[in-house]
Amino acid sequence: MKLPLMLGAALLVAACANPAVIERAKADRAGFVSVEEGARKAVGAVPVWNQSAADIEATERRVHALVHGKTISADTAVQVALINNRALQASFAELGLSSTDLWEVAMGPVPTLGVSVSGLAGDVTRTLEATVAGALLDLATTKPRTQLAEVRFRQAELAALAQTIDLAVETRRAWIEAVGAFEAAALIGQTHGTAEAASELAVQLGRTGAMNKADQAREHAFTAELAAERAAARLEAQLAKEKLLRLMGLWGSATTVYVPDALPALPRGPRAAGNIEQQALANRVDLAAGKLELQAIALDYRLTGKTRMVSDAALVAGVELERANGETEATPALALDFEIPLYDTGPLVSKRGRMAYLQAANTLAQQAIDARSDARMAYKAVTGRHNIARHWRDQVLPLRRQIDEEALLSYNGMLTSTFELIADAQEGLDSRLSAAEAKRDYWLAETEATAAIWGGSVTLSKGGEE
Template structure:
């Protein structure tokens, strides 16, 4: 006769579950407050996480009210994107899955044991002893597993924040590029109107015999070139706007959005701090994720004590040297330091554990090196772009205006021909376009400063964007 013995141990194992962690992980939007607070600090906007059809519908109405038939600025575009982009919502779902994993680990194994009794009592006793021992071992490992799951959950929060920052940065870039393209198209359209008038005048003069066919052709050719350039620039502007609409999650929706015809004026000073390297090391999300990965590996392989701290420069460049007395000597750290904890890898019981740890340590060191370099490059770029744009605005454009005014006076006095006047106008247009592009490049460089300080350069919202640029 076969019988099944069910041994319930619910009370014993549930006592091991950490109540506060279970309660936190079981919340509907566990960890999302970290994402919202971080996004508010980094990009000045707060994401939303819709979890039901009703919430999605309410969010759609809110987005519609924010932008429908309105001319939006960059801040509004970013706010709508991080509320409405479906790729970002998928990243938030990954955060929800991570909180579920933490909840399951914190709750512990299923508190029951099933034993099939078909033989002697001694066999049953040995089977029960083995199963009880397994339950005891599971309970003993409960806390370490929960600690590792907590670290993974923290990483998931930071990764969701990184995706949010990446989408915000990419949306701001798209807005700048779209508005810059429309500004360029408007400048060409203005020049084309002048060229059209001159072309019509040339035709009339040709009919009266006062202008040769060659001169008429020159006038018409300039007008035709401007028309082609205007068409190309308008197409670029439309494509840039379509990309912006896609990032904002509005593609295919009835919501109609407008962008300004010109970018904001150049600020008096570049908006970047000279201590950008320190800000990057303090705020980069990818560096925080890397440190958590190092901690997770250390806990997984039971490394309990940090033997020392070492800078990213020392670790990545291999500048660490052992002294004669066995102590560790490290070259003087830079003024801005990013410390990485090192554990005693001699306690690792396997080569796999040692390699995982060394990979994590060197990866975070390289990320810190890259963050330093990106911060310095971003600062040099934004200050340099500001100087270039200011030169176009304060030096080149005033000179071109003087030339245009004098050309018009000469033309009015019949000293220069219509073609010469249009050539000067063409040069003036190129100067205006150069100034507009320099201003656009500055605003893009300012966006790169945010990316350098906070990271998140390649996230959900940015997927496919490189293809768009090619």
């Protein structure tokens, strides 16, 4: 009789689950270890996935200990953002949903036998046959569907890591902008204090008749203009700090946080390696996700093996020559391979599959080209910004200090007028502000180099899944 055989097949369906995959996928924080390790390598901070009230309370205590009433560094700001930003916590839920999808697929189909006893025996048999046949069809596709779900799960891991890196980079950038704004406000404040003293002196000289009203008005106007500039700089600094606090997930009483009055001094040399392009190709999470997308399409459309590996650019070793100021600078150049797998598209069951594959392959190739360009631009920006900031620090500011000292000596010796002293003070302020801005731009360029090496903004694709 067929019924015992069909029931046996149904039991076989129930026993087809993959224990190893199930064990990995059902964990509360499945896949999060790779996010933690990737974030530690990329940005030097480790995220936390808060899944309970106890987790949230522990994070709040940790955040309070890190920032409350303290002057925070960029590293501290990034660490707080990675454990306290609610948007990032929400994005981790996508990873949890993906692990749930993998768990369900790995469990395999759950056979159910629904038989109506009111029908004839032949109807019962046909009902059983149809039910078990459907279950056997699910059983036959369990392995490829599980493989596809595993690829999607790895993509979800990369997406979570990309969002973590994006937040870390944005937070560090916000810290630099906030501290740079406070540094500019402090420089204007110092000059404003000197101008107020000069303005008060002008009032005294006016009373004695040693300074006419027009000259007094020039003194007062300069002081008033500096007051307006100082107010604008303070406002910009406060707004920049508020943006930083928002990224860190701070509000209310938790915002009793301070940032330094000035950015760190320039390092001895730019912190960017000459092999930054190679680092980008090896570490970019968007490129890794793109490769997984090709693998997912191959599984979805039953592609059978790679035919070959192709590079988005040929391996070229040579020397790149650039001319600047009449001088030729030789820079060793090495175009590195980024390999893209090509599958046999001949036996594809549909035009849709072929087009999906070609779309993904060309998108990945363009991403690799963009990654190379991002890395080269980041390297040039870091080295160039460092040179500019160092020039302001080592060349311009020493000359400006010398001018200020000589101008003050001449003024005290009554060899120069007040107007010349005011002009020198204004030029000196402009130079100090430009030097501070150049230093800020260098630190921002360093942050962009991190983004160029590790990438981000991975978008999960669910095309082709059923």
